[in-house]
Protein backbone atom coordinates (compact mmCIF):
# COMPACT_ATOMS: atom_id res chain seq x y z
CA UNK A 1 0.00 0.00 0.00
CA UNK A 2 1.23 3.51 -0.82
CA UNK A 3 0.83 5.98 2.04
CA UNK A 4 0.87 9.77 1.71
CA UNK A 5 0.64 11.67 4.97
CA UNK A 6 1.41 15.38 4.74
CA UNK A 7 0.17 18.78 5.69
CA UNK A 8 -2.23 18.08 8.52
CA UNK A 9 0.15 19.33 11.15
CA UNK A 10 0.78 22.65 9.39
CA UNK A 11 -2.89 23.34 8.72
CA UNK A 12 -4.21 21.68 11.86
CA UNK A 13 -7.72 20.28 11.88
CA UNK A 14 -9.41 23.53 10.98
CA UNK A 15 -12.43 22.99 8.85
CA UNK A 16 -11.60 25.46 6.05
CA UNK A 17 -9.82 24.14 3.02
CA UNK A 18 -9.56 20.56 1.85
CA UNK A 19 -8.95 17.71 4.28
CA UNK A 20 -8.37 14.19 2.98
CA UNK A 21 -8.56 12.10 6.10
CA UNK A 22 -7.28 8.49 6.17
CA UNK A 23 -8.63 7.95 2.68
CA UNK A 24 -8.18 4.44 1.34
CA UNK A 25 -8.81 3.47 -2.26
CA UNK A 26 -7.91 0.57 -4.45
CA UNK A 27 -7.85 -0.67 -8.00
CA UNK A 28 -7.50 -4.41 -8.46
CA UNK A 29 -4.75 -5.53 -6.12
CA UNK A 30 -3.21 -2.04 -5.75
CA UNK A 31 -4.28 0.12 -2.81
CA UNK A 32 -3.41 3.58 -1.55
CA UNK A 33 -3.81 5.49 1.69
CA UNK A 34 -3.88 9.30 1.64
CA UNK A 35 -3.87 11.79 4.46
CA UNK A 36 -3.28 15.47 3.68
CA UNK A 37 -4.83 18.90 3.72
CA UNK A 38 -4.70 22.02 1.56
CA UNK A 39 -5.49 25.61 2.54
CA UNK A 40 -7.85 27.85 0.55
CA UNK A 41 -6.02 29.66 -2.25
CA UNK A 42 -3.31 26.99 -2.36
CA UNK A 43 -2.08 24.67 -5.08
CA UNK A 44 -1.08 21.09 -4.32
CA UNK A 45 1.07 19.52 -7.03
CA UNK A 46 0.72 15.75 -7.24
CA UNK A 47 3.65 13.85 -8.74
CA UNK A 48 4.71 10.24 -9.13
CA UNK A 49 5.66 7.78 -11.80
CA UNK A 50 3.20 6.54 -14.40
CA UNK A 51 0.69 4.20 -12.81
CA UNK A 52 1.41 5.46 -9.29
CA UNK A 53 -2.24 6.37 -8.71
CA UNK A 54 -2.40 10.13 -9.30
CA UNK A 55 -5.48 10.07 -11.56
CA UNK A 56 -7.13 7.54 -9.25
CA UNK A 57 -6.83 9.97 -6.33
CA UNK A 58 -8.37 12.78 -8.39
CA UNK A 59 -11.16 10.46 -9.54
CA UNK A 60 -11.87 9.52 -5.94
CA UNK A 61 -11.99 13.14 -4.74
CA UNK A 62 -14.20 14.00 -7.72
CA UNK A 63 -16.60 11.16 -6.91
CA UNK A 64 -15.87 8.91 -9.88
CA UNK A 65 -14.06 6.19 -7.92
CA UNK A 66 -15.52 5.07 -4.58
CA UNK A 67 -13.27 5.13 -1.52
CA UNK A 68 -12.86 1.99 0.61
CA UNK A 69 -12.58 4.05 3.81
CA UNK A 70 -11.83 7.54 5.09
CA UNK A 71 -13.36 10.96 4.65
CA UNK A 72 -13.00 14.01 2.43
CA UNK A 73 -13.95 17.41 3.85
CA UNK A 74 -14.12 20.70 1.98
CA UNK A 75 -14.80 23.94 3.83
CA UNK A 76 -16.69 22.31 6.66
CA UNK A 77 -18.69 19.98 4.42
CA UNK A 78 -18.13 16.25 4.17
CA UNK A 79 -18.16 15.55 0.41
CA UNK A 80 -17.12 11.90 0.02
CA UNK A 81 -20.70 10.71 0.44
CA UNK A 82 -22.06 13.01 -2.28
CA UNK A 83 -22.62 11.98 -5.89
CA UNK A 84 -20.04 13.34 -8.31
CA UNK A 85 -22.56 15.83 -9.74
CA UNK A 86 -23.21 17.26 -6.28
CA UNK A 87 -19.61 17.75 -5.22
CA UNK A 88 -18.33 21.35 -5.24
CA UNK A 89 -15.54 20.29 -7.56
CA UNK A 90 -14.48 21.24 -11.09
CA UNK A 91 -12.41 18.61 -12.90
CA UNK A 92 -10.17 18.61 -15.94
CA UNK A 93 -9.36 15.06 -16.94
CA UNK A 94 -6.87 14.02 -19.56
CA UNK A 95 -9.54 13.72 -22.28
CA UNK A 96 -10.48 17.43 -21.84
CA UNK A 97 -14.26 16.74 -21.75
CA UNK A 98 -15.35 19.05 -24.58
CA UNK A 99 -18.67 18.45 -26.38
CA UNK A 100 -17.88 18.01 -30.06
CA UNK A 101 -21.21 19.13 -31.57
CA UNK A 102 -21.27 22.62 -30.05
CA UNK A 103 -18.95 25.60 -30.46
CA UNK A 104 -16.07 26.54 -28.19
CA UNK A 105 -18.15 29.45 -26.83
CA UNK A 106 -21.04 27.12 -26.00
CA UNK A 107 -18.64 24.68 -24.35
CA UNK A 108 -17.34 27.51 -22.19
CA UNK A 109 -20.88 28.56 -21.21
CA UNK A 110 -21.61 25.00 -20.06
CA UNK A 111 -19.35 25.56 -17.08
CA UNK A 112 -21.92 27.83 -15.49
CA UNK A 113 -25.28 27.36 -13.87
CA UNK A 114 -27.84 26.49 -16.61
CA UNK A 115 -25.11 27.39 -19.12
CA UNK A 116 -25.84 31.07 -18.42
CA UNK A 117 -22.82 32.90 -17.01
CA UNK A 118 -23.63 36.39 -15.76
CA UNK A 119 -22.02 39.40 -17.42
CA UNK A 120 -19.08 39.45 -15.02
CA UNK A 121 -18.43 35.71 -15.34
CA UNK A 122 -18.54 35.87 -19.15
CA UNK A 123 -16.21 38.87 -19.09
CA UNK A 124 -13.74 36.79 -17.07
CA UNK A 125 -14.02 33.96 -19.60
CA UNK A 126 -13.33 36.33 -22.50
CA UNK A 127 -10.34 37.87 -20.70
CA UNK A 128 -8.96 34.40 -19.99
CA UNK A 129 -9.42 33.44 -23.66
CA UNK A 130 -7.46 36.54 -24.69
CA UNK A 131 -4.76 35.83 -22.13
CA UNK A 132 -4.36 32.18 -23.11
CA UNK A 133 -4.52 32.84 -26.87
CA UNK A 134 -7.82 31.18 -27.78
CA UNK A 135 -10.05 34.26 -28.16
CA UNK A 136 -10.30 33.92 -31.94
CA UNK A 137 -11.52 30.31 -31.70
CA UNK A 138 -14.85 30.88 -29.93
CA UNK A 139 -17.08 30.11 -32.92
CA UNK A 140 -15.21 26.97 -33.97
CA UNK A 141 -16.13 23.39 -33.12
CA UNK A 142 -13.71 21.55 -30.81
CA UNK A 143 -12.85 19.15 -33.64
CA UNK A 144 -11.28 22.07 -35.53
CA UNK A 145 -8.83 22.87 -32.74
CA UNK A 146 -5.33 21.59 -32.05
CA UNK A 147 -4.68 19.52 -28.93
CA UNK A 148 -3.11 22.47 -27.14
CA UNK A 149 -6.00 24.77 -28.06
CA UNK A 150 -8.54 22.21 -26.79
CA UNK A 151 -6.60 21.88 -23.58
CA UNK A 152 -6.60 25.63 -22.96
CA UNK A 153 -10.35 25.92 -23.63
CA UNK A 154 -11.07 23.07 -21.22
CA UNK A 155 -8.71 24.58 -18.66
CA UNK A 156 -10.48 27.95 -18.79
CA UNK A 157 -13.87 26.33 -18.29
CA UNK A 158 -12.60 24.18 -15.40
CA UNK A 159 -10.86 26.99 -13.54
CA UNK A 160 -13.55 29.67 -13.93
CA UNK A 161 -16.54 27.52 -12.95
CA UNK A 162 -18.00 28.60 -9.63
CA UNK A 163 -16.48 25.70 -7.65
CA UNK A 164 -14.05 25.93 -4.73
CA UNK A 165 -11.96 22.84 -5.59
CA UNK A 166 -10.21 22.26 -8.93
CA UNK A 167 -8.83 18.89 -10.00
CA UNK A 168 -6.40 19.31 -12.89
CA UNK A 169 -4.99 16.13 -14.41
CA UNK A 170 -1.93 17.01 -16.50
CA UNK A 171 -3.45 20.32 -17.69
CA UNK A 172 -0.29 21.37 -19.59
CA UNK A 173 0.54 18.11 -21.37
CA UNK A 174 -0.21 19.49 -24.86
CA UNK A 175 1.27 22.97 -24.31
CA UNK A 176 4.61 24.37 -25.43
CA UNK A 177 6.94 25.82 -22.79
CA UNK A 178 5.90 29.45 -23.25
CA UNK A 179 2.16 28.71 -23.17
CA UNK A 180 2.68 26.39 -20.20
CA UNK A 181 4.27 29.25 -18.26
CA UNK A 182 1.40 31.60 -19.13
CA UNK A 183 -1.22 28.99 -18.20
CA UNK A 184 0.47 28.10 -14.90
CA UNK A 185 0.81 31.74 -13.89
CA UNK A 186 -2.84 32.30 -14.82
CA UNK A 187 -4.02 29.38 -12.65
CA UNK A 188 -2.05 30.78 -9.71
CA UNK A 189 -3.59 34.21 -10.16
CA UNK A 190 -7.11 32.80 -10.35
CA UNK A 191 -6.61 30.70 -7.22
CA UNK A 192 -5.45 33.75 -5.29
CA UNK A 193 -8.32 35.89 -6.61
CA UNK A 194 -11.10 33.42 -5.80
CA UNK A 195 -9.44 31.63 -2.86
CA UNK A 196 -9.93 28.30 -4.63
CA UNK A 197 -7.93 25.13 -4.01
CA UNK A 198 -6.33 23.16 -6.86
CA UNK A 199 -4.74 19.74 -7.06
CA UNK A 200 -2.60 19.56 -10.18
CA UNK A 201 -1.08 16.36 -11.55
CA UNK A 202 2.14 16.74 -13.48
CA UNK A 203 5.32 14.88 -14.45
CA UNK A 204 7.36 18.11 -14.57
CA UNK A 205 9.35 19.11 -11.48
CA UNK A 206 9.41 22.68 -12.85
CA UNK A 207 5.62 22.90 -12.40
CA UNK A 208 6.08 22.14 -8.74
CA UNK A 209 9.01 24.55 -8.41
CA UNK A 210 7.09 27.31 -10.17
CA UNK A 211 3.61 27.15 -8.73
CA UNK A 212 3.13 24.67 -5.88
CA UNK A 213 2.38 25.62 -2.29
CA UNK A 214 2.91 21.98 -1.44
CA UNK A 215 3.93 18.87 -3.38
CA UNK A 216 2.72 15.35 -2.78
CA UNK A 217 4.72 12.43 -4.18
CA UNK A 218 2.94 9.11 -4.57
Ligand SMILES: Nc1ncnc2c1ncn2[C@@H]1O[C@H](COP(=O)(O)OP(=O)(O)OP(=O)(O)O)[C@@H](O)[C@H]1O
Nearest residue numbers: 027028030048049050051052053054055056057201
Ligand atom coordinates in the same frame (compact mmCIF):
# COMPACT_ATOMS: atom_id res chain seq x y z
N1 LIG B 1 -10.32 2.06 -14.99
C1 LIG B 1 -9.37 1.29 -14.41
N2 LIG B 1 -9.63 0.01 -14.10
C2 LIG B 1 -8.70 -0.76 -13.51
N3 LIG B 1 -7.46 -0.33 -13.20
C3 LIG B 1 -7.15 0.92 -13.50
C4 LIG B 1 -8.09 1.81 -14.11
N4 LIG B 1 -7.50 3.02 -14.28
C5 LIG B 1 -6.25 2.88 -13.80
N5 LIG B 1 -6.04 1.64 -13.34
C6 LIG B 1 -4.80 1.12 -12.73
O1 LIG B 1 -4.62 1.81 -11.50
C7 LIG B 1 -3.24 2.13 -11.32
C8 LIG B 1 -3.11 3.65 -11.15
O2 LIG B 1 -3.51 4.28 -12.35
P1 LIG B 1 -3.62 5.87 -12.43
O3 LIG B 1 -4.20 6.19 -13.76
O4 LIG B 1 -4.29 6.37 -11.22
O5 LIG B 1 -2.07 6.28 -12.36
P2 LIG B 1 -1.36 7.65 -12.72
O6 LIG B 1 -0.35 7.90 -11.64
O7 LIG B 1 -2.36 8.72 -12.94
O8 LIG B 1 -0.63 7.31 -14.08
P3 LIG B 1 -0.20 8.22 -15.35
O9 LIG B 1 0.87 9.15 -14.87
O10 LIG B 1 0.30 7.23 -16.33
O11 LIG B 1 -1.44 8.96 -15.83
C9 LIG B 1 -2.51 1.61 -12.55
O12 LIG B 1 -1.93 0.36 -12.20
C10 LIG B 1 -3.58 1.44 -13.57
O13 LIG B 1 -3.28 0.39 -14.45
